[in-house]
Amino acid sequence: MGVTIHFEGRLRDEAAFQRLVLQVEAFAETKGWPTRRFEESDVRLARVIDxxxxxxxxxxxxxxxxxxxxxEALRFEFDQSLFMQDFCKTQFAGLETHRDVVELLRELAPHFEVFDAFDDGEFWETNDVHVLNQHLKTIDGLLADMKRKDPGGVGPIRLESGRIVDFIESDQGEAPLEPKGLKRLLGFLRR
Structure with missing residues (x-):
């Protein structure tokens, strides 16, 4: 539900990978964002292609x-063929953060053979902060309405994976989720 930027692409070559990593780190340093490099030997990534x-x-x-x-973290995770597909929810971080994420994606796009992005806030497509701000306000309003209608619901919640769930409804208006019930629900959502 919250404003999210979805992006995917295949890098041109190994040199593009090296340049992208350095460019992400340099950009992040200017913004005060922490970064980390990673390498995993066996990962399962759920993707949607065509x-x-x-x-x-x-x-x-x-x-x-x-x-x-x-x-959410802005993650550039490449498979063996230098393809990546991910998303970054910025709904709760504000307009400036969203704008900065899009700026970085635009700077990185030339490293890719093909690069696609879809922005729920339409900033990628329009470069219009007023349009982005309207989307952020609309979602904030929808979430506020959900909380008013369901005071036992909770959100936003950061999962162990780092992903953010906007709102979890209570069980038909009953008391707020107890830690045991919430733990069970979050375990299910991590699957």
Whole structure:
């Protein structure tokens, strides 16, 4: 529900990978974002390609930055063919963070053979902060309405994976979720 930027692409070559990592780190340093490089030997990535669910299983490597404590991590995780697909929710981090994430994606796009982005806030497409701000306000209003209608609901919640769930409804208006019930629900959502 919250404003999210979705992006994917395949890098031109190994040199482009090296340049991208350095560029992410340099950009993040200017913004005060923490970064980390990673390399994993066996990962399962759930992807959607041409509207079909496609899992990748194998090694990955890349870099991630944390644009804001209230956003998801901006993760560039590449498979063996230098393809990546991810998203970053910025709804709770504000307009400036969203704008900065889009700025970085635009700077990185030339490293890719093909690069696509879809922005729920339409800033990628329009470069219009007024349009982005309207989307952020609309979602904030919808979430406030959900909380008023369901005071036992909770959100936003950061999962162990780092992903953010906007709102979890209570059980038909009953008391707020108890820690045991919430733990069970979050375990289910992590699958």
């Amino acid at each position: 509207e079909h669910d496609v899992d990748y299983v194998g090694p990955t490597r890349g870099v991630e930055a944390q644009p804001h404590p209230d956003s």
